Amino acid sequence: MPSKKRDYKKENEYKSQPDQIAKRVARNKARRMMLKAGKVHKGDGLAVDHIVPLSKGGKNTPSNMRVVDANLNDSYDRNSDHSLNRNVPSKKIKAKDAKEGKRNKT
Secondary structure: OOOOOOOHHHHHHHHOOHHHHHHHHHHHHHHHHHHHHOOOOOOOOEEEEEOOOHHHOOOOOHHHEEEEEHHHHOOEEEOOOOOEEEEEEOOOOOHHHHHHOOOOOO
């Protein structure tokens, strides 16, 4: 089945909106903070997750960040506008594994 051709112009218009730029800057800052702390490394497959999402008023502070598997961080339930429905991943993980950045295999 042929896939729909991507509209890069539309994507770039969205990504260049001031609010999207500010969110990207905040995410990049969080990643740099965790890199400095030695909790993540380039190419390690881990992502920095905000416990209270930035979109829900969360802060970019170490106490609001945790390291999780990159695939897990993308699996949160989303609303139609792509904001988080709730801060519970649709893939189940154990609390210990979340701290270690691992996904539960069950």
